[in-house]
Amino acid sequence: MPEATIDTGNTAWLLVSTALVLLMTPGLALFYGGLNRSKGVLNMMMMSFSAIGLVSVLWLFYGFSAAFGSDSAGGLFGDLGQYFGTKTYIDLFWGATAGNPSGIGIPTFVFMVFQMTFAVITVALISGAISDRAKFGGWLLFAFGWATLVYFPVAHNVWGGGWIARKLHPLDFAGGTAVHINAGAAALGVVLVLGKRIGWPRESMKPHNVPFVALGAGLLWFGWFGFNAGSELTVDGVTGLAFVNTQVATAAAVLGWIIVEWIRDRRPTLVGASSGAIAGLVAITPACGFIDSWAAVLLGLVAGIVCALAVSLKYRFGFDDSLDVVGVHFVGGWIGSLWLGFFANPDLNAAITDTVGAKAGLFMAGGAGQLAGQAAASAIVTVYSFAIAFLLAFVIQKTVGFRVSAEAEVEGIDIAEHAESGYDLTPSGGGSGGAFAMAGVGTSKAAAAPAEQPASEKVAG
Incomplete structure (x- = not known):
């Protein structure tokens, strides 16, 4: 196979973006840790840091092949042996080949480690829903099973040319479906198995360290530019569009969440502003490289408002999603995914029609076809991730145990x-x-x- 020329500019940008995305997981640990009660802050942060260790190793050995290898099992996942073995690793190390999944002169090792950081944070996101009550060993077993059975095949279906991509042509620039809807649905499944924290919702379980929350949100915001703009892989106009849209949508979401608090509670909070930023980042993720900046501002405003209202649904329906993974990531991911069905603009990104096989959004003279594809893909990922997460958590709970004892929960899981x-x-x-x-x-x-x-x-x- 002929060796392609390595594009040093694209490679350098992706290496920087990889470091930015990796920083997001420690940022998430601070964000979740601050939102948690003080007696469980370390356990909460450990779940994020352990995801870095566990998922990185899984990704190297078989996760990358499962997600980005050639179609196998009817398009459900990639060829597990494609990027596994000494000869393959030597080829990957020395440079880009014509068969490189990136296809743009980036060494496959660099593309692999960039996508590795996405897998890491997707698993870590789930942990926020189960704070103060999950055994650390149970969490590691769940993370191993869910990454293997859900994230890797879903990533293949959304980004790696699998069945969903071929049949439904959904747009997902950086992970609205593959990351946020996926993690949010899984969080709901695990929560339903583990049950409510002792004392919830009667007892006050407010954040114990608000500066941690703001610092974590700031690190996530900073790292998200690598998450979104880095997903273009090259350095071009779409990279700039994704970068700008990430900023303005997030800013608008902060305002949207604050407005809800001001009207509903008469006082805006720093926790609310931080949560609004995350909601905006989540919503713009799938759409950042496909929509106009004015549409990004509207998206952020809607996400901030809707997610601020959605987090209260757990009280209405009685599921203890501790740190609002469902209300922010699941709901925000759905908003961003559906937004593409209305506002995807081929004039901004030719990949919408030239490569992906998708169509313009409904409000961009494209009809309702893309909206239907977005909804169908998001629904399939929702059902699949929820079902597997629920079953995994149930099996772990009935075998080795997933929830800590009542004594440990009351006295402090740390x-x-x-x-x-x-x-x-x-x-x-x-x-x-x-x-x-x-x-x-x-x-x-x-x-x-x-x-x-x-x-x-x-x-x-």
């Missing part, structure tokens, strides 16, 4: 699962226990468990 606490509240100097006391080991449960903030010091969220 101590029970990790033998450490996020905040050392023991007196300094001269106390018994030394270093073990600081780590929360060998101390009384009262001393080891982190205290909750007084109600007067909590920020409404």
